[in-house]
Amino acid sequence: MQRYSAFSLVRHALSEHKHWRRAWRSPAPKPRYDAIIVGGGGHGLGTAYYLARHHNLKNIAVLERGWIGGGNTGRNTTIIRSNYLQEESQGLYELARKMWETLSQELNYNVMFSPRGVLNLCHDEHELKGLRRRVFANQARGVRGEFLTPREVKQFCPPMRVDCPRLPVVGASLQRNAGTARHDAVAWGYARAADRLGVDIIENCTVNGFDIRDGAVRGVRTTRGDIAAPKVALVPAGHAGVLANLAGFRLPIESRPLQALVSEPVKPCLDTVVMSGAIHGYVSQSDKGELVIGGGADSYNGYSQRGSPHVLAGSIAAVCHLFPQFRRLRMLRSWGGVVDIAPDASAILSAAPVGGIYVNCGWGTGGFKATPGSAFAFAHLVAKGEPHLKGRAFTLARFATGRLIDEHSAAAVAH
Amino acid sequence: MLMIPCPWCGERAEVEFAYGGEGGLSRPVVPGDLSDGEWADYVYFRKNPKGTHCELWHHLHGCGRYFEVVRDTVDNKVHGSAESGSDIRGVSDVKKV
Numbered sequence: 001m002q003r004y005s006a007f008s009l010v011r012h013a014l015s016e017h018k019h020w021r022r023a024w025r026s027p028a029p030k031p032r033y034d035a036i037i038v039g040g041g042g043h044g045l046g047t048a049y050y051l052a053r054h055h056n057l058k059n060i061a062v063l064e065r066g067w068i069g070g071g072n073t074g075r076n077t078t079i080i081r082s083n084y085l086q087e088e089s090q091g092l093y094e095l096a097r098k099m100w101e102t103l104s105q106e107l108n109y110n111v112m113f114s115p116r117g118v119l120n121l122c123h124d125e126h127e128l129k130g131l132r133r134r135v136f137a138n139q140a141r142g143v144r145g146e147f148l149t150p151r152e153v154k155q156f157c158p159p160m161r162v163d164c165p166r167l168p169v170v171g172a173s174l175q176r177n178a179g180t181a182r183h184d185a186v187a188w189g190y191a192r193a194a195d196r197l198g199v200d201i202i203e204n205c206t207v208n209g210f211d212i213r214d215g216a217v218r219g220v221r222t223t224r225g226d227i228a229a230p231k232v233a234l235v236p237a238g239h240a241g242v243l244a245n246l247a248g249f250r251l252p253i254e255s256r257p258l259q260a261l262v263s264e265p266v267k268p269c270l271d272t273v274v275m276s277g278a279i280h281g282y283v284s285q286s287d288k289g290e291l292v293i294g295g296g297a298d299s300y301n302g303y304s305q306r307g308s309p310h311v312l313a314g315s316i317a318a319v320c321h322l323f324p325q326f327r328r329l330r331m332l333r334s335w336g337g338v339v340d341i342a343p344d345a346s347a348i349l350s351a352a353p354v355g356g357i358y359v360n361c362g363w364g365t366g367g368f369k370a371t372p373g374s375a376f377a378f379a380h381l382v383a384k385g386e387p388h389l390k391g392r393a394f395t396l397a398r399f400a401t402g403r404l405i406d407e408h409s410a411a412a413v414a415h
Numbered sequence: 416m417l418m419i420p421c422p423w424c425g426e427r428a429e430v431e432f433a434y435g436g437e438g439g440l441s442r443p444v445v446p447g448d449l450s451d452g453e454w455a456d457y458v459y460f461r462k463n464p465k466g467t468h469c470e471l472w473h474h475l476h477g478c479g480r481y482f483e484v485v486r487d488t489v490d491n492k493v494h495g496s497a498e499s500g501s502d503i504r505g506v507s508d509v510k511k512v
């Protein structure tokens with residue numbers, strides 16, 4: 001693999017950038033692997049990378065139904081934070097947030113992590129109490145967080161209206177070391193780094209069955225032939241239930257549409273991330289200048305990668321209440337993804353009821369931020385068969401024992 | 416926006432309704448007889464199909480009734496609806512609205 005550096009940029013400039021090599025190979029699937037990862041988003045590619053890097057598993061394939069990062073990895077609103085309420089979530093999300101800080105160096109690929117701060121607004125007394133509780137819970141466990149009065153909110157984010165009569169900002173939490181990253185770069189960076197370690201990344205390869213004998217997986221059936229493997233790790237986001245169904249088990253997951261949109265690009269006008277759970281809207285500005293706006297998930301189950309317009313209209317209305325100056329912006333495009341929501345709004349990193357199958361799903365509306373931590377902890381589980389310390393609470397068993405990790409209040413928007 | 420056919424009020428816009436999740440579930444008659452796993456299955460585990468889905472809708476801003484709808488989760492085509500409790504999972508039997 002050619003290393004990316006200022007020097008390589010200059011060298012290639014001399015030959016008019018005609019000789020850059022592909023960032024990763026495009027191999028045909030081998031008949032057998034030591035481990036197969038189903039799902040070529042950030043979490044799946046990251047899992048492959050950490051398996052190869054830390055667990056000495058080199059004969060790995062990542063099977064992707066479409067193209068790398070074309071699912072939720074390329075459809076989210078790129079927000080990174082770790083200000084969750086429960087201890088288990090704080091551990092995993094904070095692990096991920098710390099990894100974001102050095103991910104570009106580790107992968108030799110600029111993921112453009114930008115710790116520009118994340119504001120979570122509250123608009124009434126009850127929400128304020130909940131938010132203060134969350135800030136205290138964060139502070140007690142070493143996750144950075146502070147509480148801002150309306151005046152301090154205005155100082156931190158001058159373009160925002162804090163005295164809107166309909167939605168007055170009565171306070172906010174601020175995590176200063178949270179922010180955004182470039183979503184595509186995360187998929188591409190992990191793909192390139194995993195490929196360098198010998199991982200086969202196979203695109204346009206749909207898994208349509210499993211070879212299961214004596215309660216253990218022996219391989220997968222795909223549109224590009226049967227592939228044998230003693231371990232199969234499922235990282236399919238919205239399609240978790242579909243794959244589980246093929247493998248003969250059930251998941252406590254419901255797949256729903258989640259939409260987002262971007263405005264036309266404008267000059268820098270918003271240097272932080274603003275989220276409001278009560279009014280179902282959040283906004284940040286990308287490096288290209290587009291305002292990236294997201295909202296709540298649609299209420300119904302759906303795999304269509306599109307949602308209902310009134311949900312999107314609600315998010316836009318909310319953002320325009322807080323930023324009246326955005327009303328005149330034209331919207332460039334909107335899109336939807338299929339998010340896998342668990343009953344407690346927390347992820348599932350677990351061995352499946354079928355031997356040799358592991359599942360990483362349930363990230364719902366907020367999986368992007370967790371990408372490095374999720375992949376790191378999941379690779380540990382797949383390699384050793386034992387959960388990583390930071391991921392051990394996120395089992396399927398919690399739904400029977402009742403030890404849920406309730407994060408509905410810490411999700412960016414209610415769902 | 417989805418158009419939901421209420422069996423009593425006819426086809427109305429989705430904003431009048433609240434989604435009620437998977438239809439056709441019934442609470443176990445004697446919950447105490449269930450193992451923790453079986454109880455979890457009833458409370459948390461859902462079919463979540465990619466394709467035909469039987470689901471509950473609540474005509475919140477209308478007649479206020481719950482009813483079951485058969486909808487395709489990929490193309491959002493609604494195949495029909497019926498009073499809650501009737502068996503409409505076999506799509507051919509669905510009362511077309």
